[in-house]
Amino acid sequence: MLRRFRLEEPETVKDASALLARYGEASRIYAGGTELLLAMKEGLIQYERLINVKKIPGLDRVELENGVVRIGALTTHRSLENDPLLRQQLPAFGQMERNIANVRVREMGTLGGNLCFAEPHADPGTLLMVLGAKLMAEKTSSKREIAAEQFFVDAYETCLEPDELLTEIRIPSTPRRAGVAYLKFGYLERPSVGLGLFLAWNGADTITEARVAVGCAGPKPRRVEESEGLLKGKTSKEASALLGRAGEIAGRAADAISDLHGAADYKQHIVGVLLKRAFQQILQDRSSKA
């Protein structure tokens, strides 16, 4: 049962930011509502005002500009799943979107809403970290760019200021000699563990860049530089032999907690399994393209 609230419907980002500044913690941005309304129905959070941002034009576009895919924060998961530009430029991202929740949630839920709600058992944040994404935040007087790694502070908590809105997600196109994979595992509606891997290599098959991120297992998604350091500078074969170690490190870094989605040590183990599979998947994609 939802308790009473007022619905504000600003038509610009500046107006929405001004409403946030005016009403503070008694208000919250409302986009797809698939997570916010759910938490409000359960009585976990209450607001006097919801600020519906869906009337703000121009925040639901997907564009390619100078090798960067720009995604408006109000773009729904469903339109990202079906977006031809995304399919061509960032297939791993489209695939991740296709496997979020169910069709109905994807129709309503937005990428920006998903990130801002910062529910720990969510997919996009983890993948955005390995893709080197930047998140654009805006308020009445200023705009700024936030690296995906900096965005999440804790469970349900981001680094956005009280009157800031997330407006756009910018993802650089994946280089030609690079591969990306996002894998998840879970047996409830939400994933227990998510893992993102980005690998770039040179003509001599040396890994020039490795990015590993883990999510869902702990309070927030995070990069694991120590695992990345093990893989970087190695050939594919050398790196394969180090995956067990890299997975153990990533498992510990996941900061896994025991909950309905699994015990902490179980989630840690799954992180290692997913890292190996993600690595194999990238190599398979690479050989099928060659």
Added chain:
Amino acid sequence: MKKKIRITLNGNVVSPEVPAHRLLLDLLRDEIGLTGTKEGCGTGDCGACTVLLDGKPVNSCLVLSGELDGADIVTIEGLQIGRELHPIQQAFIQDGGAQCGYCTPGMLMMSKALLDENPNPTEEEIRFALAGNLCRCTGYAKIVKAVQDAAMELRTRHTARQ
């Protein structure tokens, strides 16, 4: 504070007054009296409350009616064509695609959304589309079969019209 909205509901224009916090599911069931749409989990996972909003399947348990001004909504009560059952309804009956029936309205509306978008889905595509609609008694084999049969019937009718 109530807001008057104008929506097309199963082909008819209605103009209810709704408070901001009224969910579409509650508007349909408690105020308009269309109780075909069911509440299952109330959290967007089970699909029992599926309706079509501007042709797209949504969880009516997680949609605010206050922002639906101008929307086109189709519920299970609007699925039949004239006085005849829709081929999807007919196929569910024929194939035994229902047992207790609680999930059935949601299954039918989700199937309608799928077949509107993809008139000739593979079995895998049907299972993927219905993966978020939970049935706890009949199992899914007959439901999938019903969607396949409905798809075939709809394609036959479409071809006959051309």
